[in-house]
Amino acid sequence: MSASLPVRVPRALARYAQATSLLLVLACGLLFIAALCLGPVPLDPRSLPQLLAAGSEQPLAIVVREIRLPRALLAVLVGASLGLAGAALQGLLRNPLAEPGIVGVSGLAALAAVLCFYTGLAGVAMWVLPLSGMLGALGAVAALALLAGRHASIHTLILAGVAINSLAGALTTLVLNLTPNPFAAYEIFFWLLGSLANRSFEHVWLVLPFTLAGWALLLGTARGLDALSLGEDTAASLGVDLARLRRRVVLGTALAVGSAVAVTGVVGFVGLVVPHLLRPLVGHRPGALLGTSALGGAALTLAADLGTRVPLPQGELKLGVVTALIGAPFFLHLVLRGRTA
C-alpha cells in the first residue's frame, strides 16, 4: 500500500526542518569566518587558510589562532548549549517562556562561580570553576523540575525563576560588597556581564568535555519530549520513562549551561529567542527543535559577539548586554501575546 497524501505530512515537515538546519549550518559557517576576520585588524578571508596553518609566526596569524579562533569556538559551544538547553527545558516544562536565564539556571550558576572567585577556590585548579557553575545550575534546574513535576502552572514556574534569580542576584551583590579588593570586585562585575573577550584555548578545552556530555544527554531526549507534547499520562502510556527523561534534561542542562556560564558569565535570552523563532519551522515538534536550536543558538551567539566588536571609544560592548538588548523586548512581546491568547 503506497502512502497516501495525509501520511506524508510528518515527512514533509521533517524535510522542512532539515532544510532549516542546513541553512543554519551555512549561517554558522559564514559567521564563523566573519568572526575570524572582523576585529580591530580586519582580514581578507582568503588569507585565512594560510594564517590558520600551524607554524606561521606572523603577528596576524597569532591574532587569528590564539585570540579570534578560541573566541569563535566558544561562541559556538556556549550558543549551542544555550539554544539546546532552552529548547529542552521548554519541551520538558511545556512552556515557551522557560529559558536558562529567565528560570534562574544561569543566575545560580553565576553565583556559584562568583563564590569560587571570592573564596579563591577558582585558583586551586582549572576545573573547579566549571564544576561549581554546573553545581549551581543543577540546583536551579532540579528545583524547577520538582515544581514542574507537581503540575505547576506557567506562572508558578516563571515566579519561581524570578525568586531564584533575585536570590542569586542579591547573594552575588553581597559577595561583591564583601570583596576587599576593588579590582577583584570590578573583575567579577565585568565577568558577570557575559563576554567572550580575552578567552583562550584553555577555556575551550575546559568546557568542551562537559558541554559535549550535556549535549549528548539533551539530544537523547527528543523522543520523550515529542511524547510529552500529549501530556504526562499519555507520554507514560507510550512507553516514556518520565523520571528518567526529567533527570536527563536536568543533568544535561546543568552540564551544558553550568560550564558555559562558568567560562563566559551570564549570556541571557539566547535559549528563549532561538527556539521560539525556529519552532514554526520544524512543525512545533519539541524533538525536532533540539538540534535546530543548538545550531540557531550558535549562529545567534556568533552574530551577537560580532555586534560587540563595534568600535566604541570606551571599549567593547559586552555579549550579555547585546543578547539582553535583543532578548528582553522579545520576552516582553511573548508575555504580552500570551496575555491576549
Place this chain on the structure above:
Amino acid sequence: MNVLEARSLGVTRGARSVLDSIDLQLACGEFVGLIGPNGAGKTTLLRALAGLEPLAAGSVHYDGTPLAALAASARARWCGYHAQAPELHWPLAVATIVALGRLPHGARPERLGEADRAAVARALARTELDALAARAGDTLSGGELARVHIARLLAGEHRVLLADEPIANLDPRYQLAIMGLLAEHAAGGGAVAVVLHDLAIAARYCDRLLLLDAGHIVAAGPPQAVLTPVQVARTFGVGEDYLASSGVMHALAQRTA
C-alpha cells in the same frame, strides 16, 4: 483467554482508599464499559490497568505476565491508553499527533516505516481526518481534536485499548462513530475497556458492564443485568424513571431484540 487481568487491586491516596480489592478479567474480543458516579474510582482503575498508577495492593497481568515484570516499551505496544482530558501542548500537525501513536513501535514521526505509515493512514481514514491531516492542532474544534486523539490511540495498533471518556466533547454522530470503531477493535480480536458516563451508549455498545461505587465493583455482567432500576437508583441516586427517560431501557430492549 484473558488478555488483561486485575487481582485484588488496591489504590490509596494518602490514607484514603480509592480502589479496594478489585478483581476483573478482560478477554479477547470483549468490549467492557466502566460506569459509576463521579468519584467512584473509574479513572483510577483505568490508570491502574494502564500501569500509570502505583498499586497499594494486588497486581495487574497482561496475558499472564505481571505488569511489574514487563518493560515499559513492551507494555506500551501491548496496551493503548486514552486519557480523560487528552492534552496537546504545542500546535503539532494532525498527522504528526497521530504518528506519535507509533512511538511504542520504535517509529518517530519523521521516520515512519511502511507499517507505521499504513497504520497512521488507516487511523486518519477511520476517524475521517484525512482532509485535516496537515492542520495545526490549535486550529481544530474541540470535537475534531477529540477525534485526533482517538486516531492517535488507534494508530498504535494495540491489543488492549483503555479509553477514559473517549466520546466526551463529541456530537452524536461522532459519539456513535467512535463507539463503533472501538467495538470493531474488540470484534477484531482486541480487548477494549472504556469509562462512560452515558448509560444508554454503554447499554448499546458494551458486552459487559462494571458498575463502580466508592472504589468497589458493585455489579458486573451484561448490561441488562447491571442496569437494573434498583441498582441504578442505589449507585447514581436517580429516580427509577431515569432509565426510561435517558433511553437506557430502549437501548437494552434493542440488544435483546
